Amino acid sequence: MPELILPTSLIAKMDKPGPRYTSYPTADKFTDAYTFTQHQETLKMLGSNYHNEPISLYFHIPFCQSVCFYCACNKVITMHQHRADEYFMHLIKEIDLTTQLISKRLTVSQIHFGGGTPTYMTDEQLEAILIHVRKKFDVTRDVECSIEIDPRTVNYDRLNRLDDIGFNRISIGVQDFDGDVQKAVHRVQPFRQVAEIFLTAKKLAIESINVDMIYGLPKQTPETFAQSLETLIDLKPDRIALYAYAHLPERFKPQRRIITEELPTSEQRLTMLGMAIEQLTKAGWDYIGMDHFALPTDSLAIAKREGKLQRNFQGYSTHAKTDLIGFGVSAISLINGNYSQNQRELIAYEDALANHQLPSFRGYASDADDLLRYTIIMQIMCQGKISFSEINKEFDIDFLNYFKHELLSLDDLITEGLCYYDDEQLVVTNRGWFLVRGIAMRFDKHLQNRLDTQTRFSKII
Ligand code: SF4
Structure with missing residues (x-):
């Protein structure tokens, strides 16, 4: 188990903003130099070079009925259900335009609905999207089909329906059970609402229940948060995502x-x-890394033990380097190292589709160095270890020479006991797991000479 105490001097030194590395390069490097035409070509290539590797699909549903003050998501606050009706039609069209370009039936092993609030859509709309996906793709029998749930919009009947439609994994946004904290962030959801979802999900044998919690919110203290964690432990979710609140009011208006x-x-x-790690690991969850915990029987914990953990836009994942197609406003696709992001404004997204065009507006084509660093950074974030000989073999480089400056830059972190390396490997220590982003950042070429990291990224603690 990681050591819980870090010296204050180290906290002060490491308490700096940094990327979460759900991608590399990070999304702020996307530009319109990656054109719409390039994205079209990438989709065509995906079809023509396809050899049955399963892919993932992501659907972004941006609507929410009210705003949470900590929110940094791309969302649209509205009470007008007809907005979702129009959006549904656009999603169907986007699937059609995308699959026409790919012109081959791809296999899908993972589908995720995120938001916003995916359950803002009606059950009929969610079902129709999944039916349409099955029409256009070969969906595997054991597909992981997950949806983010706002407990304020889902009850017993609704969860039953979502289960019938085919959702076998749910992710529940809790953040904190404390009433004062909930009021301070404008997201009041009584415990009974969350408990009802848990009881129903367990009765339905939903394969995996994830709960999102956030530390660093207003009015939180170590004492109140410890109490919230005890409540969470009693509910026994399969996975827990424990995010650090990133206070960036210059960028995110609700904050x-x-x-x-x-x-x-x-x-x-x-x-x-530190307390959360101690409480949750003592209660039986494995610490997966950075912000995730899982019960030892959960596929994420198994992947961690087997060294097969991955990282994608949803955080840690069990799916190895799968290509991802994102649908919906602001959604990001990652295909063969090429990132493409959809229009971030709803009106621009819908306009593009009304004109029979895919709504891609910016992206990034990774070069050989990016692909190498992507692998290095993901290995640090997921396995906490880099084998130099494996990297040398895969990328035909001499690691110690290629990364000599980066390795030298680790001196202070090595002195602090956060990582070490020899001629064979780089290893993140138990202590270093707390600050793993800080280690990964030393291998991020795009961060060098950047002046805006203060306002661009969340703090790494
Ligand atoms: S945190 Fe989630 S539910 Fe709250 S406003 Fe943001 S997207 Fe909507």
């Missing part, structure tokens, strides 16, 4: 309504993280 003085200090945040 301007958070009272800065009510936010916990860096020391309190680290205490909460």
Whole structure:
């Protein structure tokens, strides 16, 4: 188990903004130099070079009925259900245009609906999307089909229906059970709402229940958060994603309504993280890394033990380097190292589709160095280890020479006991797991000489 105490001097030194590395390069490197035509060509190539490797699909549903003040997602706050009706038609059209370009039936092993609030769509709309997906793709028998659930919009009947439609994994946004914290972030959801979903999901034998929690929210203290974690432990979710709240009010308007003085200090945040790791691991969850925990029987914990863990836009994943096609406003696709993002404004997204065009507006084509660094950074984030000989073999390089500056830059982290390396490998220590983003950042070429990391990324603690 990771050591829980880090010296204050180290906290102060490492308490800096940094990417979460759900992609490399990070999305802020996407530009319109990656054109719509390139994205079309990438989709065509995906079809023509296809050899039955399963892919993943992501659907972004942007609508929410009310705003949570900590929110950094791309969402549209509305009470007008007809917005979802129009959006549904556009999603269907986007699937059609995409599959026409690919012009081959691809195998899909993972489908995820995220938001916003995916359950803003009606059950009929969600079902129709999945039926359409099955018309256009070969969906595997054991597909992981997951949906993010806002407990305020789903009850017993609704969850039954979602299960019937084919969703076999759910992710519940809880964040904190404490009433004062919920009020401070404008997301009040009584415990009974969450408990009802749990009871129903367990009765339905939903394969995996994930809960999202956030530490670092206003009004949170280590004591109140410990109590929330005890409540969570009693519910026994299969997976827990424990995110650090990233306070970036310059970038995210809803966060301007958070009272800065009510936010916990860096020391309190680290205490909460350390405490959470201790409470959850003692109660039986495996610490997967950075922000994820899983019961030992869960596929994520098994993948971690077997060294097969991956990272994608949803966080840690069991699916090895699968290509991903994103549908919906702001959704990102990753195909063969090429990133493409859809229009981020709903009106621009819908306009493109109304004109029978895919809504891609920017992206990034990874070069050989990006692909190499992607692998290095993901191995640090997922396995906590890099085998130099394996990298040398895969990329035909001499690791020690290629990364000599990066390795030299690790000196201070090695002195702090966060990682070490020899001629064979680089290893993240138990202590280093707390600060793994800080280690990965040393291999990020795009971060060098950047002046805007303060406002662009969340703090790594
Ligand atoms: S946190 Fe989720 S539910 Fe809340 S406003 Fe943002 S997207 Fe909507």
